Amino acid sequence: MLRTNLSKDFPDFLLQSICCTVDRTLIQSIQRFTSSLPSYQTLKLTYPQPRVVLVELNRPTKLNAINKQLFDDLKTCFEYLNTERTCRAIVLTGAGRTFTTGIDLKYLSTFATGDVAQIDDIARKALHLRRFIHETQASFRAIDKCEKPIIAAVYGHCLGAAIDLLSSCDIRYSSRETIFSIKEVDMGIAADISTLQILPKVITNHSLFRELVYTARAFKIDEAQQIGLISQVFDTREAVIDAAICLASKIASKSPVAVQGSKINLNYARDHTIEENFKFACTWNSSMLLSEDIVKNVMASTEKNSIDSSNKMSHRTAKKNHHKDREYIDRAPKATNDDEDDFHSADEENDEDDSIEQIRIPLAMWDVNQCDPKRCTGRKLVRHGFVKPLKLGNHFGGIILSPMGQKCVSPEDKQIVLESGIAVVDCSWAKLDETPFSRMKGKHLRLLPYLVATNNVNYGKPCQLSCVEAFAAALAIVGLRDYGTILLDKFKWGHAFYTLNASLLETYEKCDSAQAVIECDRRFRTGEESFGDSYQPNRDMPPSESSEEEEGDEAYEENLHVENLSLKTTDE
Numbered sequence: 001m002l003r004t005n006l007s008k009d010f011p012d013f014l015l016q017s018i019c020c021t022v023d024r025t026l027i028q029s030i031q032r033f034t035s036s037l038p039s040y041q042t043l044k045l046t047y048p049q050p051r052v053v054l055v056e057l058n059r060p061t062k063l064n065a066i067n068k069q070l071f072d073d074l075k076t077c078f079e080y081l082n083t084e085r086t087c088r089a090i091v092l093t094g095a096g097r098t099f100t101t102g103i104d105l106k107y108l109s110t111f112a113t114g115d116v117a118q119i120d121d122i123a124r125k126a127l128h129l130r131r132f133i134h135e136t137q138a139s140f141r142a143i144d145k146c147e148k149p150i151i152a153a154v155y156g157h158c159l160g161a162a163i164d165l166l167s168s169c170d171i172r173y174s175s176r177e178t179i180f181s182i183k184e185v186d187m188g189i190a191a192d193i194s195t196l197q198i199l200p201k202v203i204t205n206h207s208l209f210r211e212l213v214y215t216a217r218a219f220k221i222d223e224a225q226q227i228g229l230i231s232q233v234f235d236t237r238e239a240v241i242d243a244a245i246c247l248a249s250k251i252a253s254k255s256p257v258a259v260q261g262s263k264i265n266l267n268y269a270r271d272h273t274i275e276e277n278f279k280f281a282c283t284w285n286s287s288m289l290l291s292e293d294i295v296k297n298v299m300a301s302t303e304k305n306s307i308d309s310s311n312k313m314s315h316r317t318a319k320k321n322h323h324k325d326r327e328y329i330d331r332a333p334k335a336t337n338d339d340e341d342d343f344h345s346a347d348e349e350n351d352e353d354d355s356i357e358q359i360r361i362p363l364a365m366w367d368v369n370q371c372d373p374k375r376c377t378g379r380k381l382v383r384h385g386f387v388k389p390l391k392l393g394n395h396f397g398g399i400i401l402s403p404m405g406q407k408c409v410s411p412e413d414k415q416i417v418l419e420s421g422i423a424v425v426d427c428s429w430a431k432l433d434e435t436p437f438s439r440m441k442g443k444h445l446r447l448l449p450y451l452v453a454t455n456n457v458n459y460g461k462p463c464q465l466s467c468v469e470a471f472a473a474a475l476a477i478v479g480l481r482d483y484g485t486i487l488l489d490k491f492k493w494g495h496a497f498y499t500l501n502a503s504l505l506e507t508y509e510k511c512d513s514a515q516a517v518i519e520c521d522r523r524f525r526t527g528e529e530s531f532g533d534s535y536q537p538n539r540d541m542p543p544s545e546s547s548e549e550e551e552g553d554e555a556y557e558e559n560l561h562v563e564n565l566s567l568k569t570t571d572e
């Protein structure tokens with residue numbers, strides 16, 4: 001199961017999550033992104049789902065009591081997430097057995113006994129304390145000002161400053177057993193970092209709320225729901241965090257322009273008069289209505305209506321469009337964050353393809369029309385301008401990946417590839433006998449060694465590589481993996497190819513001859529050498545590319561997103 005390939009850092013409970021099904025390649029891509037998140041002394045950040053950041057208060061041995069470091073980390077973290085484009089929704093929770101027990105009492109005591117005790121003049125003392133309080137407030141203000149929706153997942157204890165923290169979250173879920181207390185009065189203070197400043201605008205039962213404030217008594221989930229502090233209740237910590245992540249993931253799939261715009265308008269409305277709110281919304285939407293997301297949504301609704309009413313569009317087309325319409329892209333300059341689009345569909349057509357220029361070797365393909373043209377990854381690369389189509393009778397000077405090869409691709413081929421490139425033969429395995437190999441002319445015919453396909457039709461099958469996988473495999477073996485990545489990036493599932501075949505490709509890349517590659521291939525096939533995954537070698541498979549599919553992504557997508565399963569049911 002998934003666990004075998006996961007890093008220690010990946011939250012354990014997520015592996016058991018049933019509400020957001022994730023597959024291994026998705027998790028690997030999530031892990032890669034997680035390692036790119038900043039680290040903090042008292043917070044732990046991960047991506048449990050694409051575009052969702054899980055922020056865990058991380059002082060479990062002190063029940064996540066909030067000390068100066070944690071206040072500082074929260075400020076830096078939420079300011080960072082506010083502008084981080086790979087984050088569209090945030091889940092805030094705790095590590096260990098409790099959400100948080102509020103301010104760290106040691107830290108609170110420094111208010112009275114620290115530097116301030118050395119100051120004689122009462123006004124100077126006040127100035128000092130004012131700065132102190134202001135700093136503390138600034139931490140939670142950063143959370144309130146973060147434009148990405150924040151979902152709190154609460155469990156265990158939720159005391160004092162914990163309630164302040166909840167005041168800055170958009171949505172608040174809790175486990176059934178949580179113990180709440182607006183504890184400040186018991187500390188001799190009037191709550192000053194959100195509870196009394198924001199919550200009165202949020203809660204629904206002011207009478208009960210005031211009772212809880214003035215008495216500081218502990219209360220349970222029923223009263224937390226009565227005042228409108230908590231909107232949903234779950235049985236366990238795991239369940240509440242899972243539910244929060246699922247919700248965040250759903251929010252993250254919506255147009256960020258619409259979601260973040262809504263949050264900005266909601267917070268504005270909370271803080272202003274109705275008249276001001278209308279003026280603000282008018283100004284806001286006069287620019288935001290220009291978003292292309294609106295066009296996409298309108299088109300999606302129109303198409304859906306036409307399916308519903310006339311049933312003219314095939315189920316397959318409708319589902320595909322529906323999915324595409326739900327892909328919202330942040331159109332910031334690529335240079336600011338090259339990785340960002342990895343969390344979007346890699347199948348999106350990019351007409352202004354800068355990456356073509358970055359591939360400085362010839363790539364070509366003989367297409368003998370044995371495969372479905374709509375599903376051919378090689379044809380897609382031709383459409384993108386990466387690959388030149390060859391005619392029968394043409395000569396190709398680089399290496400040719402062909403079942404007719406007698407030698408395996410190896411790092412020795414690098415010079416030929418750099419000078420003359422790589423060509424593939426797009427033919428069907430079932431029709432090898434009918435394929436006119438003699439009319440595909442060239443000197444350097446090569447086989448590919450044992451590798452596992454990750455294309456959406458033959459995922460997990462050994463040696464059933466598509467054209468793009470064949471190109472990517474050869475490029476990696478000769479040490480030109482960056483070019484392979486550019487090609488694979490054109491496919492939703494593409495990133496998985498190098499991940500799944502990591503140890504195989506690393507081994508082949510280190511070989512000094514074609515003979516050595518064949519020897520490694522033999523060891524992998526016979527199981528003499530393990531390559532760290534569960535796929536068993538299949539000796540009967542031909543050793544190069546095959547017929548292939550590109551546009552049948554729905555089945556593959558269904559494995560990634562439960563939401564698509566329900567779409568399918570609806571459409572049917």
Ligand SMILES: CC/C=C\C=C\CC(=O)SCCNC(=O)CCNC(=O)[C@H](O)C(C)(C)COP(=O)(O)OP(=O)(O)OC[C@H]1O[C@@H](n2cnc3c(N)ncnc32)[C@H](O)[C@@H]1OP(=O)(O)O
Nearest residue numbers: 061062063065101102103104105136157159160161183184
């Ligand atoms: C400008 C002002 C801004 C904000 C002001 C906010 C006001 C507040 O937040 S008021 C709320 C303050 N919090 C508390 O009063 C809670 C204190 N903790 C407890 O009462 C208990 O820990 C408990 C929640 C009832 C849980 O008890 P138990 O299950 O027995 O665990 P413990 O052994 O007590 O705790 C384990 C460990 O954590 C330390 N710890 C827990 N909470 C705090 C805290 N708030 N501050 C500092 N340390 C805390 C506790 O001391 C233990 O540490 P050890 O080192 O293991 O002794």
